[in-house]
Amino acid sequence: MQITNQISDQHEVTTEKVQGTKYLLPFILITSLFFLWGMAHGLDGILIPHLKKACQLNNRQSTLIDTAIFFAYFIMAIPAGIIIKKIGYKNSIITGLLVFAVGAFLFVPAANTRTYELFLLALFIIGCGLTILETSANPYAAILGPPESSSTRLNLAASFNGLAVTLAPLLGGVFILSGVNHTPEQMSAMSETAQAAYLLEEASAVKLPYIILGTVLVLVAIVFYFMHLPSMKSQPTETEVKPGFFSVLKFSHLSWAVVAQFFYVGAQVCITSFFIRIAQKGAGLDEKTAAYYLTAYGFLFMVGRFSGTFFLKFVKDYVLLSIYCVCSILLCLVAIYGTGIYVIYALGGIGFFMSIMFPTIFSLGLVELKSNTETGSSWLVMSIVGGAILPYGMGTLIDMKHDDIQAGYIIPLLCFFIILYFGISGHKVKAVK
Numbered sequence: 001m002q003i004t005n006q007i008s009d010q011h012e013v014t015t016e017k018v019q020g021t022k023y024l025l026p027f028i029l030i031t032s033l034f035f036l037w038g039m040a041h042g043l044d045g046i047l048i049p050h051l052k053k054a055c056q057l058n059n060r061q062s063t064l065i066d067t068a069i070f071f072a073y074f075i076m077a078i079p080a081g082i083i084i085k086k087i088g089y090k091n092s093i094i095t096g097l098l099v100f101a102v103g104a105f106l107f108v109p110a111a112n113t114r115t116y117e118l119f120l121l122a123l124f125i126i127g128c129g130l131t132i133l134e135t136s137a138n139p140y141a142a143i144l145g146p147p148e149s150s151s152t153r154l155n156l157a158a159s160f161n162g163l164a165v166t167l168a169p170l171l172g173g174v175f176i177l178s179g180v181n182h183t184p185e186q187m188s189a190m191s192e193t194a195q196a197a198y199l200l201e202e203a204s205a206v207k208l209p210y211i212i213l214g215t216v217l218v219l220v221a222i223v224f225y226f227m228h229l230p231s232m233k234s235q236p237t238e239t240e241v242k243p244g245f246f247s248v249l250k251f252s253h254l255s256w257a258v259v260a261q262f263f264y265v266g267a268q269v270c271i272t273s274f275f276i277r278i279a280q281k282g283a284g285l286d287e288k289t290a291a292y293y294l295t296a297y298g299f300l301f302m303v304g305r306f307s308g309t310f311f312l313k314f315v316k317d318y319v320l321l322s323i324y325c326v327c328s329i330l331l332c333l334v335a336i337y338g339t340g341i342y343v344i345y346a347l348g349g350i351g352f353f354m355s356i357m358f359p360t361i362f363s364l365g366l367v368e369l370k371s372n373t374e375t376g377s378s379w380l381v382m383s384i385v386g387g388a389i390l391p392y393g394m395g396t397l398i399d400m401k402h403d404d405i406q407a408g409y410i411i412p413l414l415c416f417f418i419i420l421y422f423g424i425s426g427h428k429v430k431a432v433k
Helices: 002-054 064-105 107-113 116-143 147-175 184-189 192-204 207-226 252-273 275-283 287-311 317-337 341-354 357-365 370-400 406-426
Strands: none
Touching: 002 064, 002 116, 002 147, 002 192, 002 207, 002 252, 002 275, 002 287, 064 107, 064 116, 064 207, 064 252, 064 370, 107 116, 107 192, 107 207, 116 147, 116 357, 116 370, 147 207, 147 287, 147 357, 252 275, 252 341, 252 357, 252 370, 252 406, 275 287, 275 341, 275 406, 287 317, 287 341, 317 341, 317 357, 317 406, 357 370, 357 406, 370 406
């Protein structure tokens, strides 16, 4: 009997090692996707002030950059879930990468003609590609191993998203932002030819970074085409809620996760979209210096992701989420009512504490969904539309407050209270009737 137990134990250890080896390379490839869409979102914080200048926009108009990307999540989330069911995770990932690349390459004609609408179309297409990628990669990372470690695994993959969020503002600050800002009086004093040349030069600065990004996306799609990814598709049992787009909302914890994700993404996009503006207005920094502080914000976001992955080994995911929400609320109050450089420090701290929220909410929302995982993932990705709606509301509020950027940060403050409720109560899995 003892010998049998020893053989059984050895078999389990061997099986775990084989599974770990089997999943390692697919997990690395999936993690690269987190990095790539992190680059796309990380550049938004640079694009908003840059295109505001290059295309002569107000605050509300500049937030349409966020609207174009995140509205695509809302439009494409259901089709993305259907695509995954029809062609599988691997082909869905390749499709998402290629659509993403098309949007990146469209930045060239948009910059050449300085057409804001074409920029928005390019960003919408990028958003469609990102939707397919995230709907595929997030649940795939979550189920690529033991269920009990899904939050840790998803946070680890998302840590490389944080690395991209750190690098993107730095690269954008170097290659996109010129550091040249003319006042309205200086602009009106220019001749029409000089003004047009200046604005076209500003718009053209985005071409090289997005050509490089598009090329990398195509190369990664080729790698995925030739790589084998293990099938992780599950079959429904008789006791499960049958997969259906609306029936899956019978899982109350998923419904609350969708709400929490809507407000989390809205809060994150609000904070990053107006980061450079608040650094200029609130702390008196110039454009390029503000971009470096945005890089520091991204670095803290990345550190938060890696450290959060470590803390999740010792602290329940919903507990850590709740603690981080409380910290974010306190720092958001400093950002609203503080002065000088302390406002920027507070936003950097929020970056650290926001870091684990998206992957943790996502993994908590997918608990016990089984064959409903793909549909639940579609809902969670569709909720990213919060990034399209809330920043527009924040831009409108700032314009109403006569360009008072700090006053607009009441929007993310309210968001963190809603996420806190999810961490305390909304995440709990209840029996489905």
